[in-house]
Amino acid sequence: MPYHLLVAVFCFPCCIHSFTHANRQICFWYIIITASKNGVRRGVSATVNKVRIPVVPLCHQVLIPSVTFQSNRRPIYLKSSSTYHLVGMKMKKGIIVALMVIGSLVTIVHANGGPEADFTWTPASPSTAMNVxxxxxxxxxxxxxxxxxxxxDGGGSTLQNPTHKYTTPGDYNVTLVVVWNxxxxxxxxxxxxxxxxxNQDPVADAGPDQMVTxxxxxxxxxxxxxxxxxxxxxxxxxGDSTTGNGVTVQHTYAVDGTYTVTLTVTDDFDAEDEDTAQIIVDTTSPQTTLDLNGTLGAHGWYITNVTVxxxxxxxxSGINGTYYKVGDGNWTLYQTPFVISDEGTHTLQYYSNDNAGNTEQVHNVTIKIDKTAPTATLVTPExxxxxxxxxxxxxxxxxxxILGKITVEANATDNIGITHVKFYINGxxxxxxxxxxxxxAWGQSIGNKNLSITAFDDAGWSTTDYVDVFIISIFKPRETVELDPGESS
Incomplete structure (x- = not known):
């Protein structure tokens, strides 16, 4: 019963050897031959005189002197029993000569215009990042x-159209062995x-943008x-006309400003890539200016609402935010001018910070508001x-x-307090x-008189009350209030 043979060729770096024949460098590979009793596999068969051929790797070579080889073709060696045999190919003017030596049987097949192995690949110019x-x-x-x-590169395949990815750039000899039946x-x-x-270019990463104080x-x-x-x-x-080298570097800038830092990396194939990072150097705290818009009275008091x-x-680096609070209130982000309308004394605090993290010292300002005039009443005389x-x-x-002397009495009150009350006769x-x-105390006066009093508060508000009287008083009162020359309201 005949045995059937299957020829399979596998390519590994450790299995590639070379020798010189006819002044040409020739490479060879493993050849594995297996025998099967179960019929023809893929139509490849041969009669081997009922001799089972073991599966062995090729470790030595025996040349058949009568066979010569072109430098663009490689011989294939087989081992049967203790004898080395050769399957070789000679290509000359489109004629392929296939020589198989198995045991004592040598079959030479002449194939004029016979089949040829050929292949291509895509993409045409691949890199290590691509599947070929x-x-x-x-x-x-x-x-x-x-x-x-x-x-x-040590890889191989028995597929008709395989895919392979190379991990290292360079030139590689790709070989395809094709067997026809x-x-x-x-x-x-x-x-x-x-x-x-x-080669794939390196990828530069200069790190994140930074704002520093x-x-x-x-x-x-x-x-x-x-x-x-x-x-x-x-x-x-x-970015300031200076450079440096190293994976991690430190640099000191002379002045605050915005700088574009560029990192250029070079790989082991001299390919380059660059990346940039924006560095904002801001060591100065912001300064906030206060403007109060209202009507000022006396002694720093506002007598209307105050717009801040x-x-x-x-x-x-730019302003992150401005914050303020009035009295014991909460800190509030300033966005638009605001109004303080409550009467009394208020403490306004405010500050700003920037995007780099610089924070201004808190400012404190006292704002006094009095929108109410005092009350003033002429009690005596009625x-x-x-x-x-x-x-x-x-x-x-x-x-x-009024007959005789009289003590003129006035009553005055105010939310922030009365500073003084003035008395007038005919203005x-x-x-x-x-x-x-x-x-x-009023006396020593005769005739029709206009008696008035005016009460003043600390903000400058005043209120007047008056009465028209007819007085006959001959005697000087016990107490009189003397005014300094030129003193007025």
Whole structure:
């Protein structure tokens, strides 16, 4: 019963040897031959005189002197029993000679214009980042029983159209062995081509953009990488006409400002890539200006609502926010001018910070608001009453009548306090009383008079009350208030 043979070719770096024949460098591979009793596999068969051929790797070579080889073809060696045999190919003017030596049987098949191995790949100019699709373009495809690929980097495949990825850039010899079964005869051919795998550029990473409040900056390029090798150089341009080298560097800037830092990395194939980072150096705190818009009275008091406007100067990094609070209130982000309307004394606090983290010292300002005038009442003398020596005796018909001296009394109150009360006769100031009780002794006067008092508060508000009187007083009062020359309200 005949045995059936299957020829399979596998390519591994450790299995590639070479020898010199006819002044040419020739390479050879493993050949594995197996025997099967279960029929023909892929149509490849041969009668071997009932001798089982073991599966062995090729470790030695025996040349058949009568066979010569072209430099672009490779011999294939088989081992049967203790004898080395050879399957060789000679290509000359389109004629392929297939020689198989198995045991004592040698079969030579002449194939004029016979099948040829050929292949191509896509993409045409691959890099280490790409999958290379190898495409078999051998002739007589329907008769092919085996494809054996050697990708040149230790990898291989027995698929017709394999895919392979190279991890290291360079030139690789790719070999395709194709075996045909033509009418029961095994014919083989080898196609060899050089594929160039391009280097992938490194990827530079200068690190994140930074805002710093110190002039010294640390830059870290350790996130840079090379997908198919290693980075051998890190060069920094700090954006201020100075440079540095290293994965991590420190640099001190002379002045505040915005700088564009450029990192250039170089890999072991001299490919370069660059990345930039923006560095904002801001060591100066912002300054906030206060503007109060209202009507000022006396002694720093505002007598209307006060509109508060905060303005902050620009810094290198930009303003993050301005904050304020009034009295014991909460800190509030300033956005637009605001109004303080409550009467009384208020403490306004405010400050600003910038995007780099510089914070201004808190400012404190006192804002006093008084929108209410004091109350003032002329208590004595009353309107339309008759007074004799300071005592109101009976009502008068038209106006108040005063006979003899009298103590003029006034009552004045205010939310922020009365500072003084002035007394006037016919519009002329005759007394200025600063403390309660607000009284003035009047006498030694005759005729129709206009008696008035005016009360003043600390904000400058004033209120007046008056009464028209007829007075007859001969005697000088016990107390008089003398005014300084030129003193007025």
């Amino acid at each position: 699709n190898f495409i078999d373009q051998s002739t007589n495809e329907s008769d092919i029983v085996e494809w054996v690929w050697n990708f040149g 033509i009418s029961g005869n095994l014919t083989a051919d080898i196609a060899e081509k050089v594929i160039s795998i391009a 110190t002039k010294q900056v640390t830059l870290n390029g350790s996130a840079s990488y090379d997908p198919d090798g290693e980075i051998v150089g890190y060069e920094w341009d700090f 406007t905060l303005t902050v100067n620009e810094t290198v 309107e339309k009453r008759v007074y004799i020596f300071g005592r109101g005796i009976l009502p008068a018909l038209r106006k108040t009548i 002329e100031e005759v007394a200025n009383i600063t403390d309660a009780p607000y009284e003035w």
